Amino acid sequence: MSCHIVILGATGAVGREFLRIMEQRSTPVGELRLLASSRSAGTKVEFRGQTQCVQEAGKGAFDGADIAFFSAGAAASRQWAPIAMEAGARVIDNSSAFRLDDGVPLVIPEINPQAVGDARLIANPNCSAIIMNMAVWPLHRRFGVRRIAVSTYQSASGAGFRAMRELEEQTRDVLAGRPPVPRVLPHVAAFNVFCHNSVVGPDGYNVEETKIALETRKIFGDPSIAITATCVRVPVLRAHSESINLTFAKAVTEAQVREALSQAPGVRIVDDRSRNHFPMPLEASGGDEVLVGRIRRDASQPDGRGIELFVSGDQLRKGAALNAVQIAESLRFK
């Protein structure tokens, strides 16, 4: 049965990835409507060899839709979600607008598919939370994670297409001896790292870090798990990496962790010590799997309760569009 799909934010980095993923997965798309802000309306986009014209979002744009993917920011989600649901669509929202709302499922299909139920609005988690939890959940489920301390190496794509282009332009400028000028991101991105470009709260955590903590607890259904995150932008284009330090309820062995991860869906172990080959964003880019490696006992937790991991995952795919399409598949196509 084919499906009438609407994409809000179709010209953005995640919006275009929705189309690529639905092409690759042979998603049974019947009618497809592409929406964006007035600024991007009129843009031509290819889907399955046909040129589609992006329209400005407006009343009636969601009529007849089965599924609406939203990726145009939290304000647009708040504006259009009630209208899309009223028109009969089930909304899968990639923004942070509703993620923590009671009654809105926050879903990673490999972790909590049962949370979807018959909800008409389903939230797609933060990209860093998805990528981290693809590796942490299989361990939490089996062994009980008590604490997560994570430091991220986040790509420009999380700030959108314009940030990716800015990183490239600034890098060209630096190599040519011209001063790089930050316009989209708050600091020079080329050959630099900086605190994630979200508001820093009175507790000193930026919003990205707080999202990781709150969303992970909701996805796991475990409000007791202790989480601290440090979110950092690095000069990488489209995959996030994360250094993850775990404390378990009781001692676990490296072998137990490897075994659990080797069976985890959507995860690929990349952990070749002899060749010093571990997860890298370049190798995660464009792929569907979250790469997991640097698996080792944490030497600083001598009771054997600590494990170190390093992960890389494509921010636009599993961190955003792929996860949303998987949610849609669980609703309609299977």
Place this chain on the structure above:
Amino acid sequence: MSCHIVILGATGAVGREFLRIMEQRSTPVGELRLLASSRSAGTKVEFRGQTQCVQEAGKGAFDGADIAFFSAGAAASRQWAPIAMEAGARVIDNSSAFRLDDGVPLVIPEINPQAVGDARLIANPNCSAIIMNMAVWPLHRRFGVRRIAVSTYQSASGAGFRAMRELEEQTRDVLAGRPPVPRVLPHVAAFNVFCHNSVVGPDGYNVEETKIALETRKIFGDPSIAITATCVRVPVLRAHSESINLTFAKAVTEAQVREALSQAPGVRIVDDRSRNHFPMPLEASGGDEVLVGRIRRDASQPDGRGIELFVSGDQLRKGAALNAVQIAESLRFK
């Protein structure tokens, strides 16, 4: 009183930084002899407006020297340290050759200057260990750090000049659509991050990570401190950054931590939450201070014993040449 100085490894990234720092600090250099391998012998180098010719290291090269700075790798240090000491020089060695040897002081002058004593061979610590400990020591001394969990964002300069040039060349290649080719570093450096390019041991830690743990314990004179490190290369040219998670013996407040760091020599607090302005490698590059920020209570340690920090420091300066020149100053110039 002026000083007869020899630099072994004078054409390397750290070797050239020795010269720049001695110029800037008006080090009372009398005679200066620059040494390198046969490959680099004959290279011309400027010091205080005069051109110096780099000679091949050989017998007699250290005769009359007061201080010999070594930065030509561990094998060269093992070969030449006995000869330099026999010739009467005090050797300050930037390699890892002797750092953990009993009787060889491992010194950060802001932390353990007393360790130098009358040693004829003094080891300069690993760059990541120096930069981390400039921030951690003032807290350890006052409040007692029990555990350090650190993830690094390390620049290409730690692997030398050729790695810095390789990062630039690869980045040019990527921007021009050419495939980047790793020659010096084991993986593509441009727009990528990867596990530090040192041997990975049977415990899963790479040698850089093990250095941080073992050297920190020696410098602090505290074998009980628990340390886990994850060392990662990022596409940055010459300053290292580190995300540091600390656990103290008892609860400490953010205010206590700020106050201790504000008084620490060689450290500058960069921690403007309203402007999202924190330590960045671009701002640490070329400077002497280690920048410290993102100071906040670790929300995952509800007993108040956890603190998060983020630091950036110039790898070639405080991470290597500056620290060595400061050691020399404590020997001779003051």
